[in-house]
Amino acid sequence: MPSRTFVLNEWFLHDLQGDNGKAAQRESALLLERLIENPDRITVLQSSPWMTKAYRLMKHHDPLVLELGKVLNQGLLRDSNNCVILGQHELTPLPEELRQIDLKEDAYLFETYFAASADLIVTTDRRLIEKVAAIESLNLILRDEFLQDYLA
């Protein structure tokens, strides 16, 4: 299967941190492991809310979360095969039709998606998917659907 590039919303970090319960933490830990093993990549934006939360995860007091943070950093974010890190200067303007929509704090996800020519945005926000449903150049999926398929 050819490699795909994903934008994972902040749910991934909350899951790993244990904010969404043990089951979600387990699923996201498995996703982390699968992403490291597979040729697929994630893309992340420097100086973004995602990175701030990732940093918090890496200095968490809980030993398990700390280990997950270490694996996230050294196994995924540090790996140029598995992660595309974008600088703010690499972002491109959003397409006109998307600029008409009020994306609020989620705008950076779409900027990352276009700048990295990503294949999929994985989110827990059903309303966000509905908001941009009419835009054909976008490909969004709900976290649970994605994991059901990806971890199968």
Next chain:
Amino acid sequence: MRLHVKNFRSISELDELEVAPLTLLYGPNGAGKSSLVYSLLTLKNFILNPNQLPNGLFNYTFANLGNYEAVVFDHNLANSIEVGVTVEHNKFKVRYMLAFDENGGHLELSHGALNFKLDFTFPYALNQSTKGHSVFTDLDQIDVTWNGIIAQVKASLPAQVGEATRLAESLNAPAELLRKVRIVPLKRGFSKPHYSSVSVSPLMITEDEVATYLSNNKYLVPKLSRYLERIVDRDFRINYQPGTSLFSLDSTDRKTGMASELVNEGFGVNQIVHFLAICLHPDAEVICVEEPEIHLHPSAVRRLAQALVEISREECKRFLISTHSEAFLSALLTLVAQGDLDPYDLACYYAVKDGKSTRFERQKVNEKGQIEGGLVSFLEGEMEDIRTLLKVAE
């Protein structure tokens, strides 16, 4: 600089390994990291003294690997050991190769269109030579004679003296570089409160040799002290005992002002002084070191990484480092991300065994401080912990 190794211990064939200003070797115990360093030392031993039996080439003072059969790949006497280096000099690639078995072997030197090959038997007393035949039009009058170690170049016309000198420098560049290879073995540090001067061998391995070298180099001590302060916040100096030939290697904690002999410091500080003394030696150009970060706190490991980057840049040194520390590698990657280290100046190799043979996988580094394949080789334990803690089935 590039290394070529064949049939040396667990390395059955290593076509080419680039030694960048900072080259890191990591991987499991017994993967073959040390073998690479030992192969380079074997070649250095030959350059320093070819007039010995092959077993002597495997004696590095701090370690003696034994006889040819013990060292050759798969202990197969039918195999011939090959070790070589390629260096760039005056825009030319100059390749020097030594291939040998128990009895003898051959040496090769190539530089552009000039190629030399010389057969020899052990012990080789440098009593043979071969002549070069240049194909360069403007070098037609230049004769080259090579005895397997040193190339002598003779210009017939006064106008070609400059060209001949440059050619001689290039042809001798690999041997010159090999003379400047130094090893900082894992067994290092200072174990005595006082030292007296001893004679210093070319490899400068023992603590007495290193202490003597330090005591004889008043300009080196402040430089070493400066790096030590940056890494572990302690200075370094030598105290001579009046009326005796004794001296002590001392250090002062910059925060508390507490002074002590190095032997009374923690081993992390102690071993770093030994390491810095060897790598700041003006005649050391390629420094092989095993686990420079050993016994250092992670924050000191980061400062050590910064210091090595600075030393490699300011003192024109190359480091061939074997490590088990992801903190050390991670610190170097961060320096790349900060723009303090060029990604091309950091070569990372994951050593892994394929059956009996060692393979060195290059993991390329990009300008964002990322590395191909990540640091997963350091994370096996963490992954196992996570699976256990989350009760995830394999």
